[in-house]
Amino acid sequence: MLIIGLIGSLSSGKHLIADILHKQYDFVILEYKDFKKKKDHAAEECLSKAKETWPKNVVIVGINSLKAMIEMHDNPQFFPIAIEGPLIIRFQRQKHAIINSLEKFVQLDDYLMFGINSNEQCIDKILENLQLDSKDISPLHKCMDICHLRLINDTNDRMNLEKKLADLLSIDSKGQQLTTTKLLCPSWDQYFLMLAWITASHGNCVRHRVGCIIADTDLRIIATGYNGTPGNIKACDQGGCKRCWNMSIEHGERLDECICIHAEESALFEAGRRLYQNATLYVTHNPCRQCSKKITQNGIKRVVYTKEYPSSLEDVRQLFEQANIDFDKQNIESIPLLRLSQ
Numbered sequence: 001m002l003i004i005g006l007i008g009s010l011s012s013g014k015h016l017i018a019d020i021l022h023k024q025y026d027f028v029i030l031e032y033k034d035f036k037k038k039k040d041h042a043a044e045e046c047l048s049k050a051k052e053t054w055p056k057n058v059v060i061v062g063i064n065s066l067k068a069m070i071e072m073h074d075n076p077q078f079f080p081i082a083i084e085g086p087l088i089i090r091f092q093r094q095k096h097a098i099i100n101s102l103e104k105f106v107q108l109d110d111y112l113m114f115g116i117n118s119n120e121q122c123i124d125k126i127l128e129n130l131q132l133d134s135k136d137i138s139p140l141h142k143c144m145d146i147c148h149l150r151l152i153n154d155t156n157d158r159m160n161l162e163k164k165l166a167d168l169l170s171i172d173s174k175g176q177q178l179t180t181t182k183l184l185c186p187s188w189d190q191y192f193l194m195l196a197w198i199t200a201s202h203g204n205c206v207r208h209r210v211g212c213i214i215a216d217t218d219l220r221i222i223a224t225g226y227n228g229t230p231g232n233i234k235a236c237d238q239g240g241c242k243r244c245w246n247m248s249i250e251h252g253e254r255l256d257e258c259i260c261i262h263a264e265e266s267a268l269f270e271a272g273r274r275l276y277q278n279a280t281l282y283v284t285h286n287p288c289r290q291c292s293k294k295i296t297q298n299g300i301k302r303v304v305y306t307k308e309y310p311s312s313l314e315d316v317r318q319l320f321e322q323a324n325i326d327f328d329k330q331n332i333e334s335i336p337l338l339r340l341s342q
């Protein structure tokens with residue numbers, strides 16, 4: 001069951017949308033104003049009426065109280081949509097005889113949207129005429145702020161609006177049929193991609209913020225990763241990566257100098273990270289900058305090598321020092337097999 005709430009500015013087309021939902025998708029229409037007599041319990045009454053229609057879907061038109069919005073929001077089936085549209089189109093659409101000039105329309109719109117009353121007498125008269133009680137309504141922008149979606153109704157073409165709604169209500173997978181629509185339950189791809197975007201919010205690279213999720217075939221998360229400098233190294237956005245901070249370097253250029261780890265790398269490392277905790281890495285030649293950042297990210301505690309590979313050695317040494325990784329050069333006594341076979 002889906003309960004769509006429509007919160008819209010003046011003449012934004014809320015009723016037309018409700019009509020399409022009713023005629024094409026069999027939604028039951030409830031008018032929020034019909035429950036306003038119940039004062040403090042309007043939201044509760046409205047929701048219990050909605051539940052009586054189970055298993056039919058419901059659209060509640062014209063919610064204009066923040067208190068009601070917050071109460072309805074607790075219901076897991078409730079999906080509020082903000083409807084907006086260009087002022088001039090909304091003015092041309094409106095049919096109330098009392099709003100006979102664009103100025104009056106703007107005054108009323110400002111009042112409903114922001115609570116600004118620039119012409120008290122006129123607004124009071126209009127509100128009375130439209131049977132709206134000023135004590136009962138909240139500025140719409142506050143109600144719209146908690147909507148999950150914003151629909152811009154910028155056309156008077158019903159077909160166009162029908163198409164927009166069809167896209168919104170389309171069903172991607174069988175699992176979604178229970179909730180009727182992807183509005184309440186995104187597909188698994190959408191779900192993991194949304195999580196990837198949330199993960200990206202922790203990215204610390206000044207160039208981009210990228211997030212990554214790795215899920216197994218059972219749709220369980222194996223690892224998450226975001227981009228930025230390796231753990232224990234000053235964050236890129238705090239000046240940790242010299243290459244990223246040098247804005248004369250174009251995107252994608254001189255990447256070998258960058259010490260930021262990509263989100264995908266970070267997630268791949270994360271999956272195996274516990275294996276490497278406090279381990280020692282032995283390597284014939286000292287690691288390059290690219291390998292050292294990966295070593296740092298993986299929790300390796302000590303790196304031992306025998307032969308120097310001069311390019312970027314100093315940078316690598318500094319990186320390991322910052323990350324508190326021991327970096328030892330040792331000579332070996334016996335001759336490696338590789339040498340013997342030469």
Ligand SMILES: [Zn+2]
Nearest residue numbers: 205236244260
């Ligand atoms: Zn960076």
Ligand SMILES: [Zn+2]
Nearest residue numbers: 241244258259
């Ligand atoms: Zn960088």
